[in-house]
Amino acid sequence: MSDTVSTPRIISILGCGWLGMPLLQSLVDAGHRVRGSSRKPDVLSKIEALGGQAFAIDLPQRLPPEFMNECDVLIITLPPRGRAFGEATTENYLKNFAPLADWLNTPDSPTVIFTSSTSVYGNVEGLVTESTPPQPATHSGHAVVAAEAWLAAVSCPVSILRLAGLVADDRHPGRFYGGKGRPIPNADAPVNLVHRDDVIAAIHLCLDNDQRSTTYNVCSAAHPSKGLFYTKAAEALGLTVSGTLPGGGNGKIIDSTALRSLGWQPTWEHLDLSYLVP
Numbered sequence: 001m002s003d004t005v006s007t008p009r010i011i012s013i014l015g016c017g018w019l020g021m022p023l024l025q026s027l028v029d030a031g032h033r034v035r036g037s038s039r040k041p042d043v044l045s046k047i048e049a050l051g052g053q054a055f056a057i058d059l060p061q062r063l064p065p066e067f068m069n070e071c072d073v074l075i076i077t078l079p080p081r082g083r084a085f086g087e088a089t090t091e092n093y094l095k096n097f098a099p100l101a102d103w104l105n106t107p108d109s110p111t112v113i114f115t116s117s118t119s120v121y122g123n124v125e126g127l128v129t130e131s132t133p134p135q136p137a138t139h140s141g142h143a144v145v146a147a148e149a150w151l152a153a154v155s156c157p158v159s160i161l162r163l164a165g166l167v168a169d170d171r172h173p174g175r176f177y178g179g180k181g182r183p184i185p186n187a188d189a190p191v192n193l194v195h196r197d198d199v200i201a202a203i204h205l206c207l208d209n210d211q212r213s214t215t216y217n218v219c220s221a222a223h224p225s226k227g228l229f230y231t232k233a234a235e236a237l238g239l240t241v242s243g244t245l246p247g248g249g250n251g252k253i254i255d256s257t258a259l260r261s262l263g264w265q266p267t268w269e270h271l272d273l274s275y276l277v278p
Contacts, residue, residue, distance in 0.1 A: 008032050009072040009207070012110070014057070016047055019115065019166070020077040023200050025050045030204070035067055059096040068103045071110040073207065080147070082140030089139040090146045097150050109156035113206055115199070116162045118192060118217060118254050120145050125250040130162070130215045130258055148215075157212040161202055164219035164254050167268075168196040169277045177241045178234025184241055187227030189248025194219050195268035195275070205264055218264075219254035222271045229271065236273045 008031045013020050016036040021043070027034045028051040036047040037057040047054035055067045059078075068074070078096055082089045103109060121128050122137035136142045151158045167173050173193065177184050202218050227244040234241050256264070268275050 010070055011035070011073045011075060011207075012067055012071045013037065013052075013075045013077060014059075015077040015079075016043055016052075017077065017079070018171070019196060019199065020075075021046065021050075022196065023075070023077065023203060024052050026200050026204070028052055035071070037067065060098055063099045063103065068110070071103075073113065074100075074103075074110045075113045075115075075203065077115045080140040080143035082138055082143065086139055090143040093143040094146055094150060097147060101154070104151075104154040104156045106155075109154075111210075111212075112151060112154075112156060112158040113203060114147070114151055114158060114160050115203075116148055116160050116215075117141070117144050118162045118164050118219065118252075120148070120162060121252055121254075124252050126252065127255050128217070128252045129255045130217055159206050159213070160215040161199070161206070162215065162217050162254075163199055164192040164194040164217070166196055166199070167193055167276065171196075172233065172237060172276050172278055173230060174233035174235070174237040174239055174273075174278075176233070177230045178237055178239030181242055183243040183245050184227050184230050185245045186248030186251065187225060187244035188246055189226050189251035190223035190253050191226055191229045191271070192219050192223065192252065192254040193271060195266065198264075198266040198268055201266070202259060202264055205259075205262055209262055216259040217254050217256040218259060219256045220266055220271055221256075221269050223253050224271065233273055236276075237278055 010033045012035040013024050014037050016038045024034050024036045034052040036052045037055045038044050039058045044054040080093045085092045119141035120134040122135040134145045136145050231241050
């Protein structure tokens with residue numbers, strides 16, 4: 001993931017948060033010229049410390065020309081923040097995309113990679129591929145579907161990565177239910193998760209393959225039941241869960257065969273908890 005590249009690119013990351021910051025570091029390590037954005041002064045300082053060029057951007061403000069000029073690839077890692085905005089989530093989310101219109105509909109517009117979410121599929125049952133029609137069931141899901149549609153209308157190439165539930169050592173699944181004093185709902189439902197490092201590897205793969213207007217599910221291959229997996233994850237941290245509630249046995253299983261056909265090989269393929277160091 002950090003191997004140098006033969007053709008360094010100018011890459012702008014809109015949103016250097018939990019995913020965007022380690023992504024920026026990996027791209028800098030790979031030899032790219034990387035620009036990163038944030039609203040927070042401490043994050044901007046960290047971007048510079050990692051070797052990136054920092055831009056203070058508070059959407060929906062107009063994007064600084066220096067952030068987009070000569071940009072080869074724009075990576076959008078903005079969360080929809082459904083819990084914060086509720087029914088206004090879609091409206092607020094699309095406002096953040098509006099300033100991009102002037103940059104994504106020109107002859108020299110960059111290629112776009114958008115980190116979407118498998119929440120677009122909502123509560124569908126069974127095997128889910130990229131051709132499964134979106135049926136969002138949450139405010140965030142509706143907002144992400146709207147963002148995908150917005151990007152589909154621009155004139156530049158757009159790759160969409162629909163990410164499963166995200167985990168890492170600082171987002172250990174053992175804390176999802178462990179010690180919360182509430183049972184695990186729909187304990188028979190299959191788990192759909194992916195490690196942050198594997199998402200970053202998928203983004204590098206899209207860059208290396210110069211993907212054009214494609215959509216990929218990004219999910220580990222293992223799909224244990226929620227009850228068993230999250231109980232085990234909690235125990236790994238010395239935490240307990242307050243029982244389980246049945247249901248969800250026919251829940252969705254996110255298939256990422258299309259991405260694997262490009263050579264994506266997740267490190268956290270089998271949801272091995274030892275890979276997550278608390």
